[in-house]
Amino acid sequence: MSSAGSVRGTLAPSYFCRDCNRSVTPIPATQLSCPLCHGGLLEDTTIPVPNPNPHAQLFDFIFRFLQDLDLSNLNPERSHDPLLQFVRDHINGSIAGSGSVEISVLIDGVRIGNEPGTHRALPAAQSAVDALPEIVVSESLVSVGGHEAWCSVCRDEVRAGAIATQMPCGHVYHRDCILPWLALRNSCPVCRRELPATGAVGDGNVGQQIAELDGVIG
Amino acid sequence: MLDVSRVQKELADCNKDKAISGVSIDLHGGDGDLSHLAGTISGPVGTPYEGGTFRIDVRLPSGYPFEPPKMQFVTKVWHPNISSQNGAICLDILKDQWSPALTLKTALLSLQALLSAPEPDDPQDAVVAQQYLRDYPMFVATARYWTETFAKRASVGIEEKVQKLVEMGFPEALVRSTLDSVNGDENMALEKLCSG
Numbered sequence: 110m111s112s113a114g115s116v117r118g119t120l121a122p123s124y125f126c127r128d129c130n131r132s133v134t135p136i137p138a139t140q141l142s143c144p145l146c147h148g149g150l151l152e153d154t155t156i157p158v159p160n161p162n163p164h165a166q167l168f169d170f171i172f173r174f175l176q177d178l179d180l181s182n183l184n185p186e187r188s189h190d191p192l193l194q195f196v197r198d199h200i201n202g203s204i205a206g207s208g209s210v211e212i213s214v215l216i217d218g219v220r221i222g223n224e225p226g227t228h229r230a231l232p233a234a235q236s237a238v239d240a241l242p243e244i245v246v247s248e249s250l251v252s253v254g255g256h257e258a259w260c261s262v263c264r265d266e267v268r269a270g271a272i273a274t275q276m277p278c279g280h281v282y283h284r285d286c287i288l289p290w291l292a293l294r295n296s297c298p299v300c301r302r303e304l305p306a307t308g309a310v311g312d313g314n315v316g317q318q319i320a321e322l323d324g325v326i327g
Numbered sequence: 328m329l330d331v332s333r334v335q336k337e338l339a340d341c342n343k344d345k346a347i348s349g350v351s352i353d354l355h356g357g358d359g360d361l362s363h364l365a366g367t368i369s370g371p372v373g374t375p376y377e378g379g380t381f382r383i384d385v386r387l388p389s390g391y392p393f394e395p396p397k398m399q400f401v402t403k404v405w406h407p408n409i410s411s412q413n414g415a416i417c418l419d420i421l422k423d424q425w426s427p428a429l430t431l432k433t434a435l436l437s438l439q440a441l442l443s444a445p446e447p448d449d450p451q452d453a454v455v456a457q458q459y460l461r462d463y464p465m466f467v468a469t470a471r472y473w474t475e476t477f478a479k480r481a482s483v484g485i486e487e488k489v490q491k492l493v494e495m496g497f498p499e500a501l502v503r504s505t506l507d508s509v510n511g512d513e514n515m516a517l518e519k520l521c522s523g
Contacts, residue, residue, distance in 0.1 A: 149415035298428035
């Protein structure tokens with residue numbers, strides 16, 4: 110476990126990646142990009158930011174600290190998680206209230222090998238996808254004009270008599286078009302009305318945690 | 328796999344009414360690569376960007392349209408939500424709010440709307456945002472100056488410059504990207520092409 114180098118790195122960050130929500134040192138290149146996500150949304154943090162995330166450096170430190178630990182033995186039940194308890198006990202003074210939610214998500218991010226910030230995309234629950242009806246597209250549906258006359262994913266026409274998948278909001282898509290999207294997100298592409306998400310059942314309140322995290326960071 | 332058929336439809340759709348919409352999109356190079364496109368938006372009337380033509384580098388990931396297009400300003404622009412250094416854009420629909428029902432055209436129109444309505448409280452460029460909030464007249468003057476300097480000069484006679492450099496033996500796609508990177512300065516482009 111060597112963290113000295115990485116900790117030293119965090120003390121003199123020169124850029125803040127808005128995708129990863131943390132300080133980074135970009136790879137020297139002609140074009141600035143984040144070494145983690147290769148995104149270009151970098152802020153020069155040597156210049157004072159009007160509305161910075163005050164926890165960014167602390168998260169960065171904790172994230173690196175957690176990365177160095179073997180997390181495989183930790184109890185997945187968060188309330189009994191000794192590491193989380195330790196973190197809560199020791200830094201509650203510097204992060205008030207909802208801080209522990211952010212740290213939970215951070216720990217999850219390390220545990221499943223992802224960077225924080227990638228948790229926003231929740232796939233639709235398989236049961237909800239399986240329950241989507243296949244309909245025969247009627248003349249009246251096509252003639253309503255607007256969204257229903259064509260599949261918004263492939264932008265091909267949906268003709269009367271064709272088979273299509275209908276979302277609870279009424280928007281229809283080719284089955285092969287909507288399934289790949291629902292494997293990534295649980296929302297209707299056109300109106301964003303949501304289906305139940307994977308993890309919404311039987312995995313605590315991940316959605317709520319992310320909403321809270323958004324509130325804190327955003 | 329990139330949905331080629333959809334991209335081709337989008338290119339045609341977007342350019343159908345480009346004179347009215349003020350946005351257009353074309354292939355970036357002459358090699359038919361549909362994953363690298365070049366967009367343009369005209370600066371909205373009544374803003375410091377009026378009269379400018381802004382070029383946007385557009386890269387489509389293999390997961391498009393399920394993943395958002397990657398867009399970045401090539402033309403330098405002074406705006407709180409666009410990096411004055413590298414043109415990176417802070418806009419939710421190009422990140423987590425993307426939906427496959429959105430298109431290249433709607434994304435470019437959103438960028439045009441962003442030029443009209445900056446959001447300094449969620450900045451991409453901290454210096455610009457600070458100026459916007461503390462000294463608005465100076466922000467407008469700077470943004471206008473940048474538009475005059477970078478968004479107008481680059482588009483004047485660009486085809487002539489491209490032709491001249493291509494005749495010297497450089498590939499057209501490389502000539503265009505090099506000219507873009509130096510904001511249309513023919514001499515700097517030639518220097519860069521020769522050294523590269």
